[in-house]
Amino acid sequence: MTEAVLPAAKRGAPSIVRGVVAAKLKVRHARERRFVFYGRAAIVIALSFLALLLGRIGLQGYSTFIDYRVSVPVYIDPARVDRADLGGANFDMLVAQSVMKRLNIPDDDLGENAGKVMEVLSNDMGFQLLGKVRADPTLIGKHVSVEGPLKADAALYFKGQIKRSTPEDSRKLDNAQLGWLDRLKAAGAIKGGFNLGFFTRSDSTEPEQAGVLGAVVGSTLMLIVTALLAVPIGVMAAVYLEEFAPKNRWTDLIEVNINNLAAVPSIVYGLLGLAVFINWLGVPRSSPLVGGLVLALMAMPTVIIATRSALKAVPPSIRDAALAIGASRTQSVFHHVLPLALPGVMTGAILSMAHALGETAPLLMIGMISFVPGVPGGVTQAATVLPVQVFIWENASERAFHERTAAAIIVLLVFMILMNLAAIILRRRFERRW
Incomplete structure (x- = not known):
């Protein structure tokens, strides 16, 4: 039977089928494209949250690996250090008064300036000085160079986390203490470097001495x-x-x-x-x-x-x-x-x-x-x-x-x-x- 004698409906059937198939393929391809888009969007969102998490941790923790240390010569005054009772001497005060002498800070009767200086110096410096004198008592009466970390708040000042623009009553360090730190930094007594102590020390009640x-x-x-x-x-x-x-x-x-x-x-x-x-x-x-x-x-x-x-x-x-x-x-x-x-x-x-x-x-x-x-x-x-x-x-x-x-x-x-x-x-x- 030739195409000329076929009914019109039968002659149009193949084109209708092709149109239906094409429409279904178009819908299926659109679904596949949407699925690929959703999958890529899920990956992007997951990576974004991961980057946010790691970035937040990195921004908050990278400053820990930067250490600011102060170096100062300390005079071991024989009148204040008893060779027979080294533990009774206040080595932290000796360190603080040496810093005061270097900065020409007056030593008042109440010792307020010395106390404020000790607030920016780690107690580790006093322990280091005590250890050196115990190992060699002949150091009494001499100048001994000692180096140690700054107090945590003083280090935060150099890391930019404590700002001078903040009102004085809203921060732990007052303007005088910040000025002393700036003068020590300008004189080369304070230097920054890698915080190796974070990996060589254990836990401590003092943040600057705490390690892992x-x-x-x-x-x-x-x-x-x-x-x-x-x-x-x-x-x-x-x-x-x-x-x-x-x-x-x-x-x-x-x-x-x-x-x-x-x-x-x-x-x-x-x-x-x-x-x-x-x-x-x-x-x-x-x-x-x-x-x-x-x-x-x-x-x-x-x-x-x-x-x-x-x-x-x-x-x-x-x-x-x-x-x-x-x-x-x-x-x-x-x-x-x-x-x-x-x-x-x-x-x-x-x-x-x-x-x-x-x-x-x-x-x-x-x-x-x-x-x-x-x-x-x-x-x-x-x-x-x-x-x-x-x-x-x-x-x-x-x-x-x-x-x-x-x-x-x-x-x-x-x-x-x-x-x-x-x-x-x-x-x-x-x-x-x-």
Whole structure:
């Protein structure tokens, strides 16, 4: 039948179908473009919030890494320093009066000027002077050069966070003290530089002397305890459940509970550690040992889940081939399956350790919120950790502790980024594609 004798409706049918298909394709393509736009917008928004967070932390904390130190020669007056009782001498006053002499500040009867000078100089200078005289008593009667940090508020003035334009009654330092600081800076007695002390000192009640060394060592010891417990036990439990355990209602119940434990709020583990490890077993409170035990309980479900996923990713043909050549079930698992799953196992272990590093709530419950000025010498000594140090400093009243809070967060983020980077490198280095 030729096209000429076809009805008009039938001749127009193909064009109508093509029009409907084209309209539907147009709608579908529009939906795809909108989906791509929404996805890109979501990424931009997420990156914007991340940049805002990191930028805010960086702007608040970068000034911590700048240190202003004052250097002054101090005369050890024999009339005021008793060789037999060095601890009874006021070395802070000696330092203050040396600064006053350099600036030609009158020494009034009430000692108000000396007190105002000591408000801009760290107590560390007096302790340094005492240490030098104790080490060498022959320094009495001589001039001794001593260098130390400025008080936190004085350092904030040079960092631009305390301004002279602010009304005098609204800032801690008056105009006279700011003038003395300017004169010392002009004379070359005050110099700025990198704040190495922030990494070599532990916590202190004085902001200018506070550092993160004790918290870093405490976090390291705690993570070592956590890794030594959570990783071997978690990996062995995962290997048994995945490769050897019979599939029945009991193993199903265990698997469900492991998944549930991974979602339990971390503060519950803190309460468990307080009740079991401290009150019952008598583990020292606020020690890396009890902290590691609590975090090991918290990290173990994550290690088990990650290890089981890595074992499932190994093709069954590997197991079958090992069994076919005469290997036992144990040999096939530990000689072939587990080594091939090791990249995933290591990735899961490192990520669980990184998660444990950032935990605060369970550690607060076991007493790690206490003030610890020194560096822990072992896992049973009192210690603090980086997240708790951040919490303590943020709740301090002194303004200078807030910038140290942001700096401690930067140190913590660097640790976590390095751990996540190690997980990525290990996975890419050893990963095999099937």
